[in-house]
Amino acid sequence: MQTIGQLVKQSGLSRSTLLYYDKLKLLSPSGRSAANYRLYTHADAQRLAQILLYREAGISLQNIAVLLNAQESQLSAILEQRLEALNCEMSEIRRQQQLLLQLLGTRSPLRSSKLMNKQQWIDILRASGMDEMAMRSWHIEFERKLPLVHSDFLQSLGIEPTEIATIKAYR
DSSP states (O other), X not given: XXXXXXXXXXXXXXXXXXXXXXXXXXXXXXXXXXXOOEEEOXXXXXXXXXXXXXXXXXXXXXXXXXXXXXXXXXXXXXXXXXXXXXXXXXXXXXXXXXXXXHHHTTSOGGGGTSOOOHHHHHHHHHHTTOOHHHHHHHHHHHHHXXXXXXXXXXXXXXXXXXXXXXXXTOO
């Protein structure tokens, strides 16, 4: 059995965080010492590790409470919900990134250091010997195998949604 102080050191969390988790019924001590100190078992420490993993994934404490006692179907639904939320956030961040690049114009050295735009991608494909038909085939295959990743990739190039829809509709 571990005291709250030992669990604090092991987890890197504050004492008040562990007390808060107890208040929320996320992590309650399995026992008390003769002096009425909280005592945590190895299973409690493992439960805390699971909580920390879910927190690292950005899952709310409310959903963590559900996950810790969830059936497999609930678990998948909550994790998929978080993944979808992340995908939406990433799309919005990409849109903001492209907007900032437009606002900066050619004045920023960052413009070409970490991002590729549509024209650069086309230039790379052409330099590797691909013509329009080969590029179209490439997109068709990408869409067939990984449609969501394909969408993300096209968004990362700064391509407008209407053009993305056109590309994704290639047959």
